[in-house]
Amino acid sequence: MIELDNVAYSYGGGELFSSVSMSLSPGSFHFLTGPSGAGKTTLLKLCYGELLPTAGQARLFGVDARSMGRDDVALIRRRIGVVHQDCQFLDHLTLTENVALPLSTTGKDVAAEMDNLRDLLGWVGLSQQAGQFPPELSGGERQRAALARAIIMSPDVILADEPTGNVDWDMSQRLLTLLIELNKMGKTILIATHDLNLIRTAKSQVSSRVLRLKDRRLWAAGADL
Amino acid sequence: MRPSQVISDIVQTFRMDPNGDRVVPPTGFTARLTLFSSAAMAFLAVFAMALSLATGRLADRWSDELARTSTLRISVPEGQMQAQTTAALRILETTEGIAEARALTSEDQKALLAPWFGPDLAVETLPIPQLIEIVETDDGYDAENLRLRLAAEVPGAVLDDHTRWRKPLAQAAARLRGLAFVSMVLIALTTGAMITLAANAALSANTQVIRVLRLVGAQDNFIARAFIRRFTLRGLFGAAIGTVAGILAVALLPKADTAGGFLTGLGLQGWHWLWPFVIPPLAAIVAFVATRLAAYRTLKERS
């Protein structure tokens, strides 16, 4: 579904990583770890067309990201749910409206999806906060809302950048369970995280691969985990 | 942009659910500024339009009068009348710019004088001058030259070209009408420029909003429409307010009367009152096009 082929990314300050190859096949479950600043977020951005690789090729659903126009990228993003590390909400809309944003921007009838929306908010434990605005929410609540928004469109692929960074252990277990459920429904999942405990817990419930971004390369993590 | 495309675009833009509007946060200040300036521009447009229509009327009326004849009056003792009239007619016939010259018969002259002296006047017994009616060609004749020739050969003739002085006035009126029209075009362009500035300000103020919309899969059309709809409606409402105010102001001008002449004729008359009502839709079209151009340019730049 998403393939990085010998990809490198450099910016003004130098090369962040190179020779990175990765393939997210349908229904797979991946973790991405690595020290802070290694480029995990950047790698995810290459996966949803926010950034283009400076070398190599990123193929999103079989199409070279470099050959896509803005509107093509928009269409691709409807099939990839992203939990952004910094959430990316519209502060003047309520939590419910934010979670429903992918529906309203693609012309779907939000009112008809209201039941789904309510269930989803219940799942991530935000029923009470539905009418609040993002700045009024805690970091963990925002992350849960971001996850809810990422899956509202029932995308084929879910890319989650530190989805459990600010939540307590119980809640992170709950979010993990949600992502595992989605994976069992056939969704492709990639989670970038520092949380090795989370990875260990997941490995006992679902077959997954762990990738590590370190020293400007992407490695398959071994038994040290 | 082809016209059919513009129309389908307009339909698309305004058919969308009102939810679409919420994605761009309301900005009280630019909204009020846009509203105010399109109202002010519409107000000015009403005056430019009234001026254009009124001067148009004046130009038409004065040009009509120009087409009328001038007259040559021959006042000489009875005995020489016939000879001088013939001489005058001969000169007029050979003058460039004169289409027709006709000596009025005594019947004609009687009819002219009847309002003052009654129908039973014996014209023949009175020492009244002989009148010759002159019809000019479109180019007109050289009045000075004609006067000189007449003075030499028909000393008793007086050329009365009283309507000719209006020619420069009619030209001025036509020029004024042109200027009023240019003003309206300038007002439309200024409105477009202001809306462009306001739309650009709104687009840059909402960089983050646009970014988030992109992240959740919004295409250019969706994002652009949210802005276009807003500014088109503001342009429309602002212009509607300004137009109504302008119409009231024109209606409150002193009534046109015979004594007032030019100045009081500046208002609108008859069905011309309908013309200002095209201003709000025009303003909306200008706002639509301006915002559309600004939005797509911005979206393209920040790809």
Ligand SMILES: Nc1ncnc2c1ncn2[C@@H]1O[C@H](COP(=O)(O)OP(=O)(O)OP(=O)(O)O)[C@@H](O)[C@H]1O
């Ligand atoms: N365009 C750019 N300009 C400047 N610096 C950049 C650019 N892109 C990436 N970087 C730098 O690259 C590094 C990697 O950033 P990135 O957010 O991908 O790391 P990360 O692995 O997600 O870190 P964290 O675990 O803290 O989230 C950072 O040091 C960042 O400052």
Ligand SMILES: [Mg+2]
């Ligand atoms: Mg990161």
